[in-house]
Amino acid sequence: MRSPAGIVGKGTIRSLGVVAALLAALVLGASAGVERPAFLEPPDHVMPRPRGSLSGFGNPLLMAPDDLAVFSTGQETFIEVESLPQLGPLFNSRSCATCHFQPALGGSGSFINEIRIRNNTRPGPLQIFASDNILRLGPQTQGGQPFFQNGVEASPLGCQITSAGCNLSPCQLELMAQTGWSPGLPICDPTSADFASGHNCTAERQATPLFGFGLVEAISDHTFVEIAAHQPAALRGVVKQVTELGAVRVARFGWKDDVATLRGFSGDAYLNEVGISNPDFPNDRSTCALNKTLSGVLLDADDDPEDQPDAEGRADVDRFVDFMRGLDAPPTLPQSTDARAGQGLFAAIGCGGCHVASIRTSFNPAAFVPPTTGGVLLSPTLNFVLRNRTIHPYSDFLLHDMGSLGDGITSGAAGPMMMRTAPLWGVRAKSRLLHDGRAEDIAGAIQFHAGQAAASRDAFLGLTPAQQQQVLDFLGTI
Ligand code: HEC
Ligand code: HEC
Numbered sequence: 001m002r003s004p005a006g007i008v009g010k011g012t013i014r015s016l017g018v019v020a021a022l023l024a025a026l027v028l029g030a031s032a033g034v035e036r037p038a039f040l041e042p043p044d045h046v047m048p049r050p051r052g053s054l055s056g057f058g059n060p061l062l063m064a065p066d067d068l069a070v071f072s073t074g075q076e077t078f079i080e081v082e083s084l085p086q087l088g089p090l091f092n093s094r095s096c097a098t099c100h101f102q103p104a105l106g107g108s109g110s111f112i113n114e115i116r117i118r119n120n121t122r123p124g125p126l127q128i129f130a131s132d133n134i135l136r137l138g139p140q141t142q143g144g145q146p147f148f149q150n151g152v153e154a155s156p157l158g159c160q161i162t163s164a165g166c167n168l169s170p171c172q173l174e175l176m177a178q179t180g181w182s183p184g185l186p187i188c189d190p191t192s193a194d195f196a197s198g199h200n201c202t203a204e205r206q207a208t209p210l211f212g213f214g215l216v217e218a219i220s221d222h223t224f225v226e227i228a229a230h231q232p233a234a235l236r237g238v239v240k241q242v243t244e245l246g247a248v249r250v251a252r253f254g255w256k257d258d259v260a261t262l263r264g265f266s267g268d269a270y271l272n273e274v275g276i277s278n279p280d281f282p283n284d285r286s287t288c289a290l291n292k293t294l295s296g297v298l299l300d301a302d303d304d305p306e307d308q309p310d311a312e313g314r315a316d317v318d319r320f321v322d323f324m325r326g327l328d329a330p331p332t333l334p335q336s337t338d339a340r341a342g343q344g345l346f347a348a349i350g351c352g353g354c355h356v357a358s359i360r361t362s363f364n365p366a367a368f369v370p371p372t373t374g375g376v377l378l379s380p381t382l383n384f385v386l387r388n389r390t391i392h393p394y395s396d397f398l399l400h401d402m403g404s405l406g407d408g409i410t411s412g413a414a415g416p417m418m419m420r421t422a423p424l425w426g427v428r429a430k431s432r433l434l435h436d437g438r439a440e441d442i443a444g445a446i447q448f449h450a451g452q453a454a455a456s457r458d459a460f461l462g463l464t465p466a467q468q469q470q471v472l473d474f475l476g477t478i
Pocket of ligand 1: 092093094095096097098099100113114205206207209210252253254255256262266269270273274320321324
């Protein structure tokens with residue numbers, strides 16, 4: 001699959017080059033013949049920089065035909081849209097794909113799609129939607145003819161717990177009481193006096209891209225410990241250990257390093273984002289809609305776990321893993337001289353201390369990558385593809401004290417100011433940056449760095465504008 005995609009990528013670059021040449025010819029032609037009014041002249045010869053190509057994101061690793069077939073089934077499951085009574089009773093969306101799609105399936109989301117609350121006594125996100133609130137009541141009629149006898153699903157999916165004027169349903173009222181959420185809670189600033197005095201607040205989170213994460217899962221725990229040990233004291237990251245699927249493991253997934261394996265994240269996301277109970281998370285988060293009906297529609301059945309392994313030993317949660325594990329790393333782009341200079345600057349000003357350029361995967365990931373919920377082991381052929389590879393994620397996947405950029409949420413060993421180093425591979429494809437999307441571009445994201453990253457941020461701000469642009473050029477190619 002990779003080589004045809006590579007050819008498409010090259011073709012795109014070539015044809016963009018042709019378009020650029022044509023445009024340049026037109027502009028030159030115009031300026032040679034007709035005198036242009038001053039307001040049409042570009043200021044100081046600054047040319048708009050073409051955005052790098054987004055072709056090739058979401059491609060599978062180069063793998064054996066059997067593994068590729070498993071990947072494809074996983075991909076189909078990833079886009080499946082769930083319905084009542086399995087969906088919910090509390091949920092954020094109806095499909096994994098609705099939040100992980102940019103710039104291709106398995107990517108990030110371009111909007112805030114998760115809310116956390118500092119003083120939540122019920123860990124996990126605040127779900128925006130509830131199954132007892134997604135139907136527009138009653139049969140619909142048109143021209144006297146009844147249709148949609150059982151009402152229709154509202155779009156967006158009912159009233160959002162966060163919308164002013166939402167008439168909260170019983171499930172939503174219960175969630176509000178359990179999480180401590182209320183309208184008007186401020187965004188946490190972990191460096192503020194309010195925060196120090198314990199006041200409640202919220203953090204918003206963006207979905208992260210999943211490209212290359214099978215390779216990240218295949219990094220051995222020991223490697224993360226080594227990375228931390230070799231970091232200069234001022235930058236050193238925290239290795240967070242979690243007990244997951246029967247073993248103590250090094251967490252590497254999520255903004256706060258909550259999860260160590262793709263299976264662990266899959267089960268958590270299926271329950272917390274989509275409201276589907278599954279083998280590893282066997283109970284719905286609430287019984288608020290159990291056996292209740294609305295307009296004749298059963299909202300939640302007594303059917304936990306709603307997702308179970310099939311005859312092949314794979315539940316939906318395993319299919320999601322099959323898809324994520326097979327996703328290749330984001331494609332890199334050829335580097336200009338400026339981008340190469342930017343690569344040197346990136347290392348020199350300390351960005352690479354946390355955004356680690358190269359990591360090697362384990363010699364035998366199958367020794368620690370968990371089997372499916374039905375007990376199927378990682379295939380030897382896929383193990384061969386994932387093993388002993390040098391990857392370039394530009395992250396150490398460790399937690400760092402980011403000062404005022406911290407989201408204010410405590411999650412195990414991850415304190416309120418601590419965040420996982422965001423991988424920078426493929427960062428050119430993101431339309432918003434940082435955990436809550438507060439930055440619209442890379443330069444903005446750098447300026448929000450604080451805490452352990454303050455010195456590196458200042459070093460970036462101390463570069464000449466041309467050097468800063470070289471760093472940005474470099475980040476546009478990785
Ligand atoms: C409503 C939006 C939403 C839906 C639906 C959703 N996710 Fe996510 N996903 C997120 C957010 C937000 C994060 C970042 C979570 C965090 O760490 O706080 C995330 C992170 C992840 C990560 C960790 C990535 C990393 O950077 O380490 C994985 C894996 C993942 N999601 C898988 C899934 C799967 C599988 C599904 C379907 C069952 C799914 N997601 C559905 C919003 C969503
Ligand atoms: C002390 C460790 C550290 C250093 C040094 C550091 N970063 Fe970061 N970086 C992080 C963390 C942690 C995040 C995630 C912050 C958050 O939660 O929003 C991040 C996020 C980013 C993002 C946003 C990525 C995304 O997907 O949203 C960019 C871009 C970035 N860093 C670039 C840089 C550059 C360029 C430098 C050097 C000037 C640098 N960083 C130095 C730790 C660091």
